[in-house]
Amino acid sequence: MKTLTIISPVYNEEEVINDFYTELTGVLAGLSPRYQSKILFVVDRSTDASFEILKSIAEQDKAVQILLMSSRFGHQMSLLAGIDHSDSDVLIMLDSDLQHPPSLIPKMLMKYEQGYDIVYTIRQDSKDISIFKRLTSKLFYKIINKLSDVPINESAADFRLISNRVAKTFKHKIRERNQFLRGLFSWVGFRSTSIYFQVRKRKAGRSKYSLNRMVQFGLEGVVSFSKKPLKAAIITGFIFALFGLIYALISVVQYFIYASLPSGWTTLVFLVSIFSGVQLIFLGIIGEYIGAIFDEVKGRPHYIIEDKVNFHRDE
Incomplete structure (x- = not known):
């Protein structure tokens, strides 16, 4: 039996x-x-x-x-x-x-x-x-x-x-x-x-299972079984860095060609907002992985x- x-x-x-x-x-x-x-x-x-x-x-x-x-x-x-x-x-x-x-x-x-x-x-x-x-x-x-x-x-x-x-x-x-x-x-x-x-x-x-618990459950699942979000952070970082470099070169050329330039306030706000948002998103992703490491190190x-x-x- x-x-x-x-x-x-x-x-x-x-x-x-x-x-x-x-x-x-x-x-x-x-x-x-x-x-x-x-x-x-x-x-x-x-x-x-x-x-x-x-x-x-x-x-x-x-x-x-x-x-x-x-x-x-x-x-x-x-x-x-x-x-x-x-x-x-x-x-x-x-x-x-x-x-x-x-x-x-x-x-x-x-x-x-x-x-x-x-x-x-x-x-x-x-x-x-x-x-x-x-x-x-x-x-x-x-x-x-x-x-x-x-x-x-x-x-x-x-x-x-x-x-x-x-x-x-x-x-x-x-x-x-x-x-x-x-x-x-x-x-x-x-x-x-x-x-x-x-x-x-x-x-x-x-x-x-409240919505909060379901979200937390989902995050644990992703962090436990994938490192792809971290790779995505690296790729996205390179893309935005390249975009920023191109825009910087264009700005330098415009500075020497044109005597006066518009203030560019809208462009500045737009770029700062995009870059800041992306950085915060990926800092959050990295934080989830660091949190998982922290839990393991504590050994509770x-x-x-x-x-x-x-x-x-x-x-």
Whole structure:
């Protein structure tokens, strides 16, 4: 009998967490002849009663484990914490808001049994997803795929299966601070396949990805997987420097040919504005890369665990 761990990040899901647990355990019960299953909830320091509800569930079900983060470290670090604290043959990551259907788990395991180390899912958005969110998502993945050498499907979700050997790679070898997991799971290789699923309408609560968090997530993805923006800064710098040199030569010629010249205030403002804007944009790009280096140099832990439930002392 193989072992299976379901890793589920939780952040302010008190309205739906009981329903998620009930549906998930129903699916896992059907796997019991072949898999010994447990559920690992990673609570990202919620402000509601999510942790208390899960503690009550864990008291009744010893196959439920809980990690409580000491602060809000984010969705990606919650998944990493789950990987770090699991040693099962198979790990499956899915969100606890019921938009990722647990009913897909048996199909994912069938792919694993066929020899795949990574089974990732590709979402088919429901009609209630806003046009703005769809367009921004498409734009983000178009940009990152243009910039990155690692192709990432624009509809890929953080609902995936990985084998134990993939998990060990992340535990012991991939320890960078700002982890963009969707890209990293493509980068590590191994034999992988995909499954399509229909995103469910959110049953309760609201999305935890604000516009600000989506932008930050996108920046981390670009910085993690591409140096092309830095190369673009160099090329653009050369182009503008060449343009400035040509204009300077023209100005010198005009100075000697014409006795008097117009003030040129409009031209001056125009050039200063363009050059200043471009410089600030690329200083911002360079700053993002320097910030990523700074995070690595500091060497702070990826996350801090405040409490563990249903873990042995040595875990």
